[in-house]
Amino acid sequence: MFLSQVVTPEITIPSFTVPGIIVTLLIAALCGALAQLLVGYTRGGCLASIVVGIVGALIGSWLASWLRLPNILVIAGVDVVWTIIGAALLTAILAVVMGGSRFRGFRRRY
Numbered sequence: 001m002f003l004s005q006v007v008t009p010e011i012t013i014p015s016f017t018v019p020g021i022i023v024t025l026l027i028a029a030l031c032g033a034l035a036q037l038l039v040g041y042t043r044g045g046c047l048a049s050i051v052v053g054i055v056g057a058l059i060g061s062w063l064a065s066w067l068r069l070p071n072i073l074v075i076a077g078v079d080v081v082w083t084i085i086g087a088a089l090l091t092a093i094l095a096v097v098m099g100g101s102r103f104r105g106f107r108r109r110y
Helices: 018-039 046-066 080-098
Strands: none
Touching: 018 046, 018 080, 046 080
């Protein structure tokens, strides 16, 4: 085979736009906040919800592909249902590892 016969495959580069990134961050923040509310564990604030949402999206999509499950609700390229499931799993793991809960005022500690 000669060098002139080698054909390079076509490469598609996804377009990243500023509005697309902002929409993705908003979806991640909402999914992270919803997952923290479902589990009942909140640490941080808006930035922590965004990070939990982004990492939860990675965990959720990995879990869905590992179990060979389909995408359920895709908005702007983000599967919202698997993002919430992954973020809830991450929040539950963080709650177990770091301890504590969202509701601390119900009992006194001596």
